[in-house]
Amino acid sequence: MKGPDIRIAKNTEYSELLDSSSERIGITHHPNGLGKLKVFDKSQNIEYGVPISDILSRGLSEWRIEKK
Numbered sequence: 001m002k003g004p005d006i007r008i009a010k011n012t013e014y015s016e017l018l019d020s021s022s023e024r025i026g027i028t029h030h031p032n033g034l035g036k037l038k039v040f041d042k043s044q045n046i047e048y049g050v051p052i053s054d055i056l057s058r059g060l061s062e063w064r065i066e067k068k
Contacts, residue, residue, distance in 0.1 A: 011030070012028070014038070022043060023039060023040060023041055024039075024042065025039050034052040037049070046067060047067070048065055048066065048068075049066040050064070050065050050066070
């Protein structure tokens with residue numbers, strides 16, 4: 001039986017969670033932990049990012065949503 005493929009993450013890395021025809025969702029990783037949840041809206045060509053720390057410790061109205 002073969003074990004799972006394991007690799008060491010780079011210092012800064014993006015991991016894709018979902019890629020559909022309308023959006024791409026992923027999460028960034030940084031040396032000090034998780035960075036942002038990223039959502040790319042393909043129809044509007046806009047990316048939104050929310051710090052994971054906000055999702056874990058703040059109410060929705062206090063999230064810092066970054067739009068590019």
